[in-house]
Amino acid sequence: MKVAHARERHAPAGAPFRLVAALDQAGRQWLDLEIARRRAVNADERRAHNEVVFRMPVTTLDDHLERGLRVAALGALLDAYKPRDEDDAVLDGADLSFGSPILRPASVRDFYAFEKHVGTIWSRRGQEIPEAWFRLPIFYFSNVSEVRGPDEPVWAPRGSSELDYEMEIAALIDTPASNLDAARAEEAIGGFMIMNDWSARDLQRDETTVRLGPAKGKDFATTFGPWLVTPDDLADRRSGKAYNLACTAEVNGTTLSRGNLDTIQHSFGAMIERASADVRMVPGDVIGSGTVGGGCLLEIKDESGFGRYLQPGDRVTLKMERLGELSAPVTQRP
Numbered sequence: 001m002k003v004a005h006a007r008e009r010h011a012p013a014g015a016p017f018r019l020v021a022a023l024d025q026a027g028r029q030w031l032d033l034e035i036a037r038r039r040a041v042n043a044d045e046r047r048a049h050n051e052v053v054f055r056m057p058v059t060t061l062d063d064h065l066e067r068g069l070r071v072a073a074l075g076a077l078l079d080a081y082k083p084r085d086e087d088d089a090v091l092d093g094a095d096l097s098f099g100s101p102i103l104r105p106a107s108v109r110d111f112y113a114f115e116k117h118v119g120t121i122w123s124r125r126g127q128e129i130p131e132a133w134f135r136l137p138i139f140y141f142s143n144v145s146e147v148r149g150p151d152e153p154v155w156a157p158r159g160s161s162e163l164d165y166e167m168e169i170a171a172l173i174d175t176p177a178s179n180l181d182a183a184r185a186e187e188a189i190g191g192f193m194i195m196n197d198w199s200a201r202d203l204q205r206d207e208t209t210v211r212l213g214p215a216k217g218k219d220f221a222t223t224f225g226p227w228l229v230t231p232d233d234l235a236d237r238r239s240g241k242a243y244n245l246a247c248t249a250e251v252n253g254t255t256l257s258r259g260n261l262d263t264i265q266h267s268f269g270a271m272i273e274r275a276s277a278d279v280r281m282v283p284g285d286v287i288g289s290g291t292v293g294g295g296c297l298l299e300i301k302d303e304s305g306f307g308r309y310l311q312p313g314d315r316v317t318l319k320m321e322r323l324g325e326l327s328a329p330v331t332q333r334p
Contacts (some may be wrong), residue, residue, distance in 0.1 A: 001075055001193070002226035005099035005149070006030060006061060006091065017099045018092060019058050021078050027227070027324065028093045033077045035089040036056040051076055061228070062104050065283035070174045071190035071230055093152035099149035101193050102172055103230035108142040108222060109275050110168070110197055113266040114259075116293025137266040137274040141217035142197070142288070150225040153331040155312070157220040159201035163330065165334040167295030167318050169261055170195035171268050172228060174284040177276050185272035188281070192226035194318050194326040198222065201298055201309065204252045209241050224286075226324045234322055241267035245293055247320040256304045259292035261320070273326035 005017035020030040037058050041047050049053040052194065053073045058064070064074070080090070112118060115129070122129050132138075148154060156163040174190025197218070198300040206219025237243040249257035271287055294300055299308055310330045317327040 001078065001230045001252060002227045002229075003033075003061060003071065003074060004030070004101060004104065004225075006096040007099075008091075009097050015296050017103070019059060019060055019064070019074075020096075021074060022227070023090065025321060030091045030093055030096065031081055032077060032091060033074060033090050036077045036081045039082075040077065040088065048078065053077060054080075058167065060103055062102060063285065065190075067175055068283075069137065069148065070152075070226075070283075071172070071228065073181065079322055092152075094203050096144050097151065098226040100147050100224040101128070101191070101226075102224065103147070103285060104284070105144045105147060105286045106282050108144055108147075108286045108288060110142050110218075110288035110290065111137050111139040111266065111271050112290040113137060113271065114265050114290055114293045114295075115265045116263065117291045117299065120293075120299045122253065125315070134265070136219060137232040137271045139271070139275065139288075140214065140218070142222055144220050146219065148221055148223040148328065150223070150326055151328060153224065154198055154221045155331050155333040156310075157203065157216060158333065160203050160217075160310070162201035164199045164201050164297045165249060165251075165295075165310065165316045165318070166197040166199055166291040167247055167257055167259065168197050168291055169193070169247075169289045169320065169323065170224060170286040171272075171289075173272070173281050174283050175276075176283065177272070177281045178279065180276045180326060182267065182269040185269040186231070186267075187274060187275065188276075189231055189268065190283075191230045192224070192234065193228050194320050194323050195286075196223040196326060196328065197291070198319055199296070199298075223328050224261065225326045229323055237322065239266070241270075243302040245321045245323065247295070247318065250317040250319070251293055251306065251310070252315055253317075254306075256297070256306055257295045258296050259291075261289070261292065263293055264289060264293050275304065299305045
């Protein structure tokens with residue numbers, strides 16, 4: 001199942017997002033889940049008595065999670081849907097703009113889980129990867145107040161001239177959890193989405209020399225989207241410690257980065273085990289994978305011939321099999 005926040009491209013300014021689910025693999029048609037819910041209850045009032053997902057209006061995924069419901073519960077609305085002629089519950093994907101699949105994350109923990117990326121970073125310092133990295137999934141907390149959705153602009157923060165993209169996948173936690181074991185921890189995942197962990201490399205470089213951070217090198221923007229894909233939709237691609245999902249990063253239509261999620265060193269189960277140790281994880285927490293090997297300009301700008309960091313006027317597009325395309329323009333800092 002694919003779920004997303006969407007609204008018509010020409011909707012009035014400030015129009016709320018609707019929670020929708022894809023009716024086809026390519027995302028050409030989407031079902032408005034609130035219209036589907038009302039229609040199903042009108043057809044059979046027992047649904048509201050028997051299943052809580054039919055009892056209350058469907059607004060956003062954030063509100064759905066706050067009610068204590070998991071992402072998979074929305075599948076009941078899809079199952080109950082009966083098509084009609086000239087169906088007002090069905091929206092054309094070409095007419096929609098999408099928001100972040102989670103609008104108000106409870107937290108964002110971003111890990112550092114791909115050996116190729118980590119190895120390149122440490123080799124630039126003339127050092128080997130620390131032994132601890134192989135034993136422990138390492139993460140930092142990002143800033144939940146600067147979440148972006150597809151096509152929302154991003155700019156370099158004050159004092160930076162080295163804006164970079166980072167191609168990642170993120171998992172959304174949709175149930176309370178604590179002290180999970182890696183073998184079962186992925187059961188806490190409600191879905192996966194593409195993540196762009198934008199970085200200001202010059203600020204990051206200064207901060208990390210004192211063995212703290214990244215802070216201002218990372219906290220200015222994180223982009224998620226275009227939709228959330230539930231784990232059952234990826235089960236046939238299970239490979240290694242994750243999934244066989246090829247991914248690319250383009251700048252202005254030119255492919256600069258290529259990678260695959262199945263090259264990950266630490267599984268999402270291992271990451272969630274580490275994240276949940278001695279703390280309570282809550283619905284709406286986000287787990288970032290870290291940058292796929294080769295998935296940023298810091299690694300490949302010279303060898304690719306691109307030769308620079310991002311500038312206003314550039315457009316970055318991350319593509320990942322089954323998870324869609326996540327694009328954003330780079331603009332001048334307001």
